[in-house]
Amino acid sequence: MPVRRLRTGLALTLAAALWPPLSVGAAEGPRGPYGERLTIDERGITLTFPDEAAKLRIGGRLQLDFGAAGLRQVGLPEPFSNNIAVRRSWIESYLTIGKTLELAFQYDFAEPTRPISDAAIGWKGIPDTILTVGNMKEPFSLDQLISDNNTVFTERSLADAFAPARNFGFAIGRRMGDWTAVVGVFGGNANTGIRSEGVSAAARLTAAPINTDAQVLHLGISGNYRSLPQNEAPLQLSARSEAFLFARPFVNTGDIRDAASIGRIGLEAAYRHGPVLIQAEYIRTEIERFDGARALSFQGGYIEASVVLNGQGRRYALTPDYGTTYAIFSGVRVGDAERVSNGGFGVFELAARFSAIDLDDGPVRGGIEQDVSVGLNWYPDRNVRLMADYIRSHAAPSAIAGGRTIDADTFIGRLQFYW
Template sequence: MSHRTCTPSRSSWPLAALLLASVSLPAAAIEGPPGPFGERLTIDEKGITLKFPDDAATLRIGGRLQLDFGTGRVQQRGFGTVFDTPIAVRRSWIESYLTLGKELELAFQYDFADPSRPIQDAVVAYKGFKDVIVAIGNMKEPFSLNQLISDNNTLFTERSLADAFAPARNVGLAIGTHGENWTAVTSVFGGNINNAAIGDQGIASTTRVTYAPYLSKDGYDVLHVGLAGSYRSLPNDGSALTLSNRSEAFLFARQFVNTGSIRDAASIGRVGLEAAWQTGPFRLQAEYILTEIGRFGGAPSLSFQGGYVQAGLLLNGKGRRYVIAPNYATEYAVFGGVQVEEAQRVSRGGTGVFELGLRYSAIDLEDRSIRGGIEQDFTAGINWYPDRNIRFVFDYVRSHTSPSPASLNFNRRTIDADAFIGRAQLYW
């Protein structure tokens, strides 16, 4: 149940280089001749698609490659290494999606850059009921707008500090439904599929509901509000619960805030509030998450909190479409990616699409005897979409932290850090 932080994986470099070298998105879709069963193979910006007649079955193979690079500076002496390496593969995914008729969806995603949790989504979804999706497998728990938005479409390289409280992916069963401007998802989850003992990580019940008081027909203008709750019971086996995060840059070598091991944790409850307002190319989005840790032996509970507010502006784009229902799983009521029009593509003589972003986020991991630290981050970024399926991200992150004295041996001194992070992203 600890919030994990990834470390760069050198073993993913050969695959990353292979993916980057082998993927060349065609100027127009390439479609092969019909096969013996009438199936057709197509290669386009969505990847490789094999489609059978009468929509009997469709198989799509895609992927994503995210390469991060940057530099950082910590003002205090004695902090040690800021970045282990100035460049690393953040994600290197192969993704497959199989649609059988109009009722069954299967999805599998594998991340070669993450040695600890390589399997991402591994889901079977049934869509035979009107406006209802029943999904089972390893998937995101329905909690937090920012967590549910694909990392292909996030405004910055990393999600906010408050993402330390989001449960992310685990094995479970989810049932979701929606109307024209509302959604509701409820679920039961165990542990993560990549852990040997899925059932030994407790049982969680997670629910999220959203409502859009205003939603334009094209989905580019919306007022969104949401409420999510999650409660997970934890086994009384002495295993530790840890909540932690580091500045909003993947390359940071050390965590700034960390509760340390909480070995008497009996449960973890979360409540999340979310809101977003988008009008055309401008979007304002905010979340607040309160987390409470129940403890064995009658010890008083612990409360931690975090949140963010961010704004994004597309300088020469029409905005991000608000998507009510997903193809599968739990990603209801989220914002999609930036669309690059044909004339804007660099490959067609255009300049691409540019996007600006600002964010303030904070996390508080201090309560009672737990002195995990308090951090505030300010992030300013610019995204460039030169063509479809390609994105470059450039972020500046300023962090001010009263860190955990136990983890950094800084007593109660504060830490001020600056990071410049870039990302080259290819997705199809």
Template sequence: MSASSKILLAVLAAFLVPPGGLRAEDAPRGPAIEAKGIPGPYGERLTIDDKGITLTFPNDSMALRIGGRLHLDFGVAGIRQSGFGDPFSDTIAVRRSWIEATLSLGKDVGLGFQYDFADPVTPINDAVLVYRGVPDMLFSIGNEKEPFGLDQLASNNNVLFTERALSDAFVPARNFGFAVGRHGKDWSVVTGVFGGNANTGIGTEGIASTSRVTYAPINDDHRTLHVGLAGSYRDLPRDESPLSLSSRSEAFLYTRRFVDTGDIRDAASIARLGAELAYRSGPLLVSAEYTRTEIGRFDGAKPLKFQGGYVQASWVLNGDNRAYRMAPDFNGTSYAVFGGVKVAEAQRITRGGFGVFELGLRFSAIDLDDGGIRGGIERDGTVGLSWYPDTNIRIMADYVRSHTSPSALQNGRTIDADTFIGRFQLYW
């Protein structure tokens, strides 16, 4: 597909999308650039603010929002052992370059679409139709995230570090399917059936059933205690499409993956079980996840079992902590997640302030060694600092210390690496 065709597709797709389905609602917000908007001849109104460009029609009969995000990464890395070469092929790269849009039809129906110009393989992210006409329920169909993983279901605008933890390698992420969710004041349940990804073939990766339940026994404006459990089972076709699991050491710029199962050609199924725990108190947020994955195999071969997890903490040094969101507006599966850091009007540098600062710490691990598979075992420690100078702007700096022993490279050699990753993030 040519570049011009991709642009045309993205523009046309902007008319197919949900408020909230693209997670722009989690972004820090400020006052509208055009508070009252520009009126049109038929009662419509055009506004430009920190949520993007929004066209609304009388009586809220229809609203179209067009936004986007740009994540620009830069960094350096060093491997302490000799003979591995340069870890990065480039020291700067566009991580994401999205155009996204939401179209709401009244209060109950919405469509959402995201297109990433920086990803030539899977450029379509959300492409989903949602219906929320039943109280406390939401139905969705399309390419969307399977309901699995506290950190995965959060917007990539709002995750604590530039990349999610090592154990995110086990999370199914986005695929095409149908989901239904229901929530109360302190609980949520969502389940769905999914095929393959819309970019690579809906019917090529078997069928999965994925569900997630959460409960928040403590949940007010200042404190939240969250527990969650997710499960997924996917039946894989017996064809020439192998299964593989790997992680890029929590830095997008790495050219090689230190842990990688390689192709598992006799994989018959993949089952996942994930546990979540999070506690928020004032400016402090601590969260942890553990994921166990079992791969069934054809012809009676012994199943493969892998595992991973993380513990992380964030401290907002001079602002409010991340809000807990029990139910999404127009996103089918992102129940019970934490949003982004918000910048108060007086803290914006354009208003004479200094922005908001957030400190993060994380320990993560992954084990891809079992049976005849020698995918490696890695443990990472990360410290990061984020600066939010204004609404819709974030500047990040992460240091990652990783230890992989054995690795998936050079017959299992030990790898110790030091990585610095920075990111300039713009989203609206």
């Protein structure tokens, strides 16, 4: 990461740390000439017009990663190019007009190639239905759809290599009691060219047969199919061993230049009982190739468990404000009594995960990796989180080791502010 971007991120992080609303609660200014009200609190800066005819909220997130890694095999390159880096440095804005229209824009100053994250318009004029157009997440994978602010670990699992993430398109989502369904059609990413990556059709269906304040049972299935244009940028799949600071991935298919399409199917399940959350996914990916070449098949998955040691469990949210993020789990809440600014000790969360990915099939020897992770999260106050993860990785064969095995021990810490 360039020094200039790192310094900018550090400056923004320090500014956020010193920003009073993160620790002293809401501050409300006088009403404006049209009766509008300006509020500054843990949700950012909010401008609300009378009768909530319109509301503008400006927020952001800052994530600073630091850590170290050691490879047990000799003669391999250094795993980290930097031991500290800004993971995300976002500014985001949300404009609500009446009860039917939501506009969202997110920009990441720490992302050199895809700084625009969400840039979307959602319409809620039909009961229990949201129509969204713009750059947003395709409806695929519970792990991917959960916000970066609220993931249990610093990074998503190895299987996230198969998730399509954000692209430009149109989606329709509907809630039917404890069921949700989302379908959409997408092109490429708004940052790199909407027409440059073929066309994708995506769908996700979820059910919550148990959905109470004390317990939630979540089940889901998602599918995604994308046609790929010939003679464009080759397809490549890789996983960065669940740590942003790694200079290169341990497993990598390399360029698949004859890929004609990529299809994915994902199965997901989660169970929350009070402060305990167990979550698992399996994703299978099929790649069709031009000129009748044999198709390629890859797979991955994870299972993780977390427990909030002295607070409430993660809430289950069936409906978003816009977009495709239906039926997901939100972040850990910090009650007034637990806030360090009120004399408390914060809230602690303990977690463990096993994840695996298989990128070996036919002529493609991308490698097979298994990671075991344990993590501890501390929420000293609202809008602040300190994370510490240990990851034990085993990759065989590894793309960066000339087909040899790689074993790595990694520690990753993160300082996070969000509002």
